[in-house]
């Protein structure tokens with residue numbers, strides 16, 4: 001079985017950056033790769049790398065599960081599950097700790113950035129996080145891993161770990177390839193186009209949540225930071241704010257930035273922003289309706305139980321075989 005694996009942390013509400021960098025890509029890939037099975041999960045163990053309120057975390061897990069489904073993943077082709085419910089993820093993490101080097105983990109930019117912002121109480125799990133992530137992927141022998149640009153370095157480490165294991169124990173893991181969307185690899189903050197749009201950004205104006213109302217969406221786009229020259233041009237280097245909006249427009253309309261510029265070349269920023277706000281709201285409306293329905297039904301329990309059962313069967317076998325390869329244990 002050919003597999004594609006990806007996960008999202010249940011930390012804060014999903015925004016349009018995560019959507020365009022990941023879930024939307026999963027849905028598209030399911031159509032272009034009908035012979036692949038998808039293991040998609042809620043990376044709740046990863047969330048513990050920073051402090052969490054247990055009540056909020058539980059809510060975020062349910063909400064993320066509902067969003068996966070509401071955004072249109074094909075459940076026939078997917079095992080959707082909660083990472084912590086399959087303990088093989090934790091086991092694989094522990095085993096792979098012996099195949100990652102301190103220096104490699106120290107070089108991870110995401111760790112360096114987060115550790116820099118927080119001088120005290122940096123959790124050991126924040127440091128070893130990429131190993132858990134490698135385990136998530138290698139457990140299912142993923143051929144591809146669709147992620148946004150910020151996860152690229154973690155994917156490279158996953159490949160290094162897989163190759164190291166394969167070198168030591170013989171061909172054991174599939175070495176996964178990242179799949180990074182061309183246009184929306186890094187959707188930027190609406191308030192600071194030098195930073196990515198982030199779930200953890202406390203500034204509500206920096207992002208559009210998938211649950212935002214039409215009025216809020218339009219307001220956020222209207223107040224998005226652009227520039228003062230007033231010319232609709234696509235240039236991610238010199239016109240970061242506007243180019244970010246053009247990319248979002250192009251991605252949602254399945255067109256190119258050049259085509260968007262062509263359409264709006266005579267318009268001012270305000271007209272373009274109104275059109276973009278409208279497009280986002282129209283795109284999100286059916287997702288929001290499905291989300292509401294799922295949050296108020298029992299459907300998710302059945303979906304997540306089935307996903308867990310399917311994924312766990314594979315994951316347990318892989319861990320057992322790995323332990324044996326490493327010479328662990330006595331009887332098996």
Ligand code: TYM
Nearest residue numbers: 006007008009017018021022043147148185186187196197
């Ligand atoms: P997370 O939860 O931070 O983000 C989920 C996915 O969304 C992408 N993303 C973005 N893409 C474009 N623009 C943005 N502004 C943006 N913000 C987020 C991320 O790149 C990611 O693909 N470590 C992962 C979760 C994870 C995982 C895995 C992913 C755990 N195990 C195994 C793949 C495979 C994370 O924290 O993603």
